[in-house]
Amino acid sequence: MTATNHISEWAEAILLRQPRAIAKAATAIENRSAESEALLRVLWPHTGKAVVFGITGPPGAGKSTFVSALIKELRAESKSVAVIAVDPTSPFSGGAVLGDRVRMLDHHADPQVFIRSMATRGHLGGLAPATMDLAVLADAARFDAVLIETVGVGQDEVEIAGMADATAVVLVPGMGDDVQAIKAGILEIADVFIINKSDLAGASKLESELQMMLSLAHRPDNWVPPIVKTIAKEGQGIAQSLSALRSFLSQGLLADRAAARWVPRLEQMWKEKIGSxxxxxxxxxxxxxxxxxxxxxxxxxxxxxxxxxx
Ligand SMILES: Nc1nc2c(ncn2[C@@H]2O[C@H](COP(=O)(O)OP(=O)(O)O)[C@@H](O)[C@H]2O)c(=O)[nH]1
Ligand SMILES: [Mg+2]
Incomplete structure (x- = not known):
């Protein structure tokens, strides 16, 4: 079989959403293999239909729990969902990947749900392109929604979430000096604020602090990010969160935003190309x-x- 044939058959299988072809492609993308670029170029014309949501926030905020609840909500609408979880892998915390996987196990038997955990280790400068390429893969495989969970700690991770069509920043009450303590980079990319763990004390305080902050800030697009209170582990506030994300998408500014989002993405791709x-x-x-x-x-x-x- 020629190399081109091999790639086009592989792409064909992905377009038909064959799990093994998708898994193999995800691995090739993570390894940044030369094959993966050839494959992505074949897939590219078939993309542009999926909605990509970024979910970011500090570790332990309940992002994975929120994502899991969001999968449920989307599945209830008969939408297929791909999840890309960008996990922190520091020498001191090896459990994050497993934790996320276990919680999402509920959905593992469902062929309309694809979940991929991506290690942040070993992606020198290439973490963002690899993640966004996984989103391209999921889009080509006709998943309706792509959820990208990142921990809002590293600049890379924050940027990834910012490349989504709409981004939710998940915060929790009782974070000390709350809003001030949160990395500025995270706040800047929030299209929707989620106050998760609203069952805990301090949710209203955090809400008013956020409102105060938002009344002082001014976005160039005039969008005022809604604040939604959730109890992700009980599935509360999830439908409202999804509506808030969708209301952001339906502003009619999509073409401009898409172009703006491609600026950092092309920069990242270019950096990766040079680096390689x-x-x-x-x-x-x-x-x-x-x-x-x-x-x-x-x-x-x-x-x-x-x-x-x-
Ligand atoms: N009290 C409370 N705990 C929650 C809620 N959502 C998630 N958690 C818990 O918070 C912890 C961290 O959740 P996880 O989803 O792994 O957070 P992540 O690190 O942001 O992905 C877990 O023990 C969850 O059960 C919530 O709404 N209320
Ligand atoms: Mg998580």
Whole structure:
């Protein structure tokens, strides 16, 4: 079989939503293999139908619980759902991936639900492109909704959520000096605020703090992010959250927004492309030479740049 045939048959199977073809593609995308790029180019013309929701917020806010409840809500509407969970994998917390998987097990038997956990380790600069490519894959496989869960701690993760069609920032009461304590980057990408764990004390206080903050802020698109109180573990407020996300989508500003969202995404893709032209080993060797004062770092970078253009 020729390489092109192989890719087109693979793409065909994905368009038919065959689980094994999708899983294999997801792995190829995570590994940033040359094959995956060829595959994505074939899939691309078949995309653009799925709605991509970003769900972000601090660790433990209840994002996975919220996502799980959102799957249920979407399945009740007979919508198919793909979930991409970008998990933090630090040497100190190995349990996050498993925790998310277990909670989402409810949906694992359902062929209309696809769940992929992605490790953040080993994606030097390529985390965002890999995640967004998984969303392209899910879109091509005709999933109606794609939910991307990221932990709003690293800049990469915050950016990923910001590339979605609509982004929910999940907060919880009792976060100390609340709104001030939250990373500014997270707040900037919120199209909808979710105050989860509203069964706990302090939900109203957080709500008024957020309202205060929103009354002072001003978005260029004039959108005022709604605030929805939820108890995700009991499925409360989930339908309202979905409506809030959809009301943001239905503003009629979609074309402008889509173009604006493609700016960081193309930047990321470009960065990844450049990064992939020079190996880690080459960089290490160059670094040693620079440290020894054998080489000039400016010249090295210029050489690499010339290499790309050839
Ligand atoms: N009290 C309360 N706990 C919740 C709620 N939603 C989730 N949790 C709990 O919060 C913890 C963290 O949830 P998880 O979904 O893993 O958070 P994530 O790290 O943001 O994905 C779990 O023990 C959940 O059971 C809620 O609405 N109220
Ligand atoms: Mg989680």
């Amino acid at each position: 032209c020079v190996s880690r080993q080459q960089i290490k060797e160059a670094a040693a030479a620079v440290a020894r004062r054998d080489r000039d770092p400016y010249e090295i970078v210029n050489e690499w740049f010339k290499q790309i253009r050839n």
